[in-house]
Amino acid sequence: MTALQQIPGRPLRKEKVVIRLLLLGLAGTTIYALATLDFGGIDMAEAVRDTLANLKIIFLHPGGPRLSFLSALEEVIITLGLAFLTTLFGGIIALFLGLLGAQNLSPKPVTVVVMALVALIRAVPTILWVLIFAVAAGLGSTAAVVGMTFHSISYLTKAYAESFEDLDRSVIEALKASGANWWQIVFQAVIPSSFSYLLSWTFLRFEINFANAVAMGAAAGASGVGFDLFMASGFYFDLREVGLITYIILAFAMALEAAATRAKGRIKHAG
Amino acid sequence: MTQVSQFPGRPLLSGRPLLEVSQLVKRYDAGKPALDGISFSIRKGEFVSVIGPSGAGKSTLLRCINRMIEATSGEVSFEGASVGLLDRKNLKRLRSKIGMIFQHYNLVERLTVIENVLHGRLGAKSTLAGAAGHYSREEKRQATEVIAMLGLSDHLYQRCDRLSGGQKQRVGIARALLQDPRMILCDEPIASLDPNASRNIMEQLKRFSQEMDIALIVNLHQVNVACKYSDRILGVNAGRLVFDGRPEELTPEKISQIYGAESRSLTAELGEQYAS
Numbered sequence: 001m002t003a004l005q006q007i008p009g010r011p012l013r014k015e016k017v018v019i020r021l022l023l024l025g026l027a028g029t030t031i032y033a034l035a036t037l038d039f040g041g042i043d044m045a046e047a048v049r050d051t052l053a054n055l056k057i058i059f060l061h062p063g064g065p066r067l068s069f070l071s072a073l074e075e076v077i078i079t080l081g082l083a084f085l086t087t088l089f090g091g092i093i094a095l096f097l098g099l100l101g102a103q104n105l106s107p108k109p110v111t112v113v114v115m116a117l118v119a120l121i122r123a124v125p126t127i128l129w130v131l132i133f134a135v136a137a138g139l140g141s142t143a144a145v146v147g148m149t150f151h152s153i154s155y156l157t158k159a160y161a162e163s164f165e166d167l168d169r170s171v172i173e174a175l176k177a178s179g180a181n182w183w184q185i186v187f188q189a190v191i192p193s194s195f196s197y198l199l200s201w202t203f204l205r206f207e208i209n210f211a212n213a214v215a216m217g218a219a220a221g222a223s224g225v226g227f228d229l230f231m232a233s234g235f236y237f238d239l240r241e242v243g244l245i246t247y248i249i250l251a252f253a254m255a256l257e258a259a260a261t262r263a264k265g266r267i268k269h270a271g
Numbered sequence: 272m273t274q275v276s277q278f279p280g281r282p283l284l285s286g287r288p289l290l291e292v293s294q295l296v297k298r299y300d301a302g303k304p305a306l307d308g309i310s311f312s313i314r315k316g317e318f319v320s321v322i323g324p325s326g327a328g329k330s331t332l333l334r335c336i337n338r339m340i341e342a343t344s345g346e347v348s349f350e351g352a353s354v355g356l357l358d359r360k361n362l363k364r365l366r367s368k369i370g371m372i373f374q375h376y377n378l379v380e381r382l383t384v385i386e387n388v389l390h391g392r393l394g395a396k397s398t399l400a401g402a403a404g405h406y407s408r409e410e411k412r413q414a415t416e417v418i419a420m421l422g423l424s425d426h427l428y429q430r431c432d433r434l435s436g437g438q439k440q441r442v443g444i445a446r447a448l449l450q451d452p453r454m455i456l457c458d459e460p461i462a463s464l465d466p467n468a469s470r471n472i473m474e475q476l477k478r479f480s481q482e483m484d485i486a487l488i489v490n491l492h493q494v495n496v497a498c499k500y501s502d503r504i505l506g507v508n509a510g511r512l513v514f515d516g517r518p519e520e521l522t523p524e525k526i527s528q529i530y531g532a533e534s535r536s537l538t539a540e541l542g543e544q545y546a547s
Binding site: 167168170171173174175176177178179180181183184185186187188189192193195 | 337339363364365366367368369370371373375377378379380381382386390391393394395396398401402403404443446447450456
């Protein structure tokens with residue numbers, strides 16, 4: 001057993017040294033920033049106490065004199081509609097772009113161009129796209145739908161293309177060798193193989209779009225429950241209503257999550 | 272056998288061979304060519320094995336026949352038509368007449384057995400009908416019949432990822448048969464299978480070749496298997512055809528010519544085969 005007595009240490013490689021130095025530097029600047037931060041005249045203890053009191057009102061005493069339950073429901077459904085529409089448009093367009101972006105389905109130059117384009121779109125946040133489109137469409141639901149669709153396309157194109165690439169090239173070769181053409185291979189082999197992935201990604205994007213739709217209601221005036229939240233907090237300063245709306249959004253988000261999980265489970269078992 | 276009559280008869284090409292390959296060359300890059308002037312011809316219903324060491328060009332040879340790989344020079348003609356000159360549409364038609372079977376089966380694993388087998392019809396269908404997966408009653412009947420012939424009736428609606436290797440390969444054969452092919456190209460069909468499954472697959476191939484008059488070109492690693500089932504054997508080494516003859520003519524000297532240095536153990540294997 002002499003061979004085991006002395007295990008040579010793993011050699012210290014260059015990347016490792018760089019990462020360690022970087023972490024050390026970041027830790028140093030963080031400590032320095034906290035130590036020298038100017039708090040203004042704020043009494044920290046009082047600030048924390050007030051924040052907690054506000055949070056208590058929001059979460060423990062929700063309710064709203066202005067907002068009836070039915071009208072709140074209506075507003076949530078508008079927000080859901082915004083999320084649904086943008087996911088649907090995004091999904092359909094991304095399906096075709098994803099086919100063009102998948103390396104096992106399209107020639108290399110096409111995939112490079114498509115993937116670079118969607119990466120560029122994805123790098124800009126959704127809210128900025130909405131504001132950019134608001135220049136042409138004006139603030140409101142149109143700009144929100146176009147802007148959110150734009151970002152959904154780029155997100156789903158990448159996700160779909162990677163799902164399509166999961167199918168082995170050799171399967172595509174086999175079908176090609178039997179005389180099948182590109183469209184037949186796509187619809188008979190590629191999409192059936194990646195269907196559960198496509199579904200997962202689409203549901204995930206739907207959840208993201210729901211959250212975005214709430215934010216767009218406030219930021220871009222796209223109506224829906226986000227706009228009510230904005231009015232309750234910024235205009236009426238009614239913390240109890242903020243709490244009520246937060247709970248409604250939370251309930252819907254959880255219902256969506258549960259529905260998505262069930263749908264995915266059913267698809268997996270059916271396959 | 273009654274099954275044979277259910278497939279439409281095909282015209283007899285008297286005299287002319289089904290497939291003619293002449294002076295086929297494939298060069299991937301500046302280096303040594305993968306195929307270096309290969310010529311042979313195949314008759315209707317003939318069972319031909321291609322043997323040779325790994326990297327000798329066996330797979331490239333198969334794929335140059337249906338132009339999955341474009342040859343650098345030389346000619347392939349199938350049923351009298353020059354394969355190299357076909358346009359897209361006619362190339363698709365040609366490929367639909369040539370089945371192909373692979374070492375790793377290459378099935379769509381998430382689909383059922385019958386869905387995979389029906390893929391064999393795609394080449395004969397319009398783009399729209401094929402993409403929509405719309406198969407006629409007759410096509411479905413043929414598919415179930417072929418599946419029954421291969422003994423997979425119990426697994427008709429089972430997903431392919433639940434099957435064993437041998438069963439998957441039988442699905443692969445069924446898919447190729449549903450093309451109603453004149454010829455099937457088999458790329459190492461038994462290289463991933465255990466001995467029992469291998470024997471089963473080879474026997475099925477032999478049977479279909481005889482009963483349905485389908486020509487087979489089979490890339491093989493095992494010399495004894497090639498000798499047992501083939502009408503003819505082609506030996507390939509470094510992209511050149513070094514043997515073309517009946518299994519009886521494959522002497523140990525010929526084998527060492529095909530396999531070069533690694534031949535000794537193979538010759539021993541062959542000796543055992545004949546001894547038993």
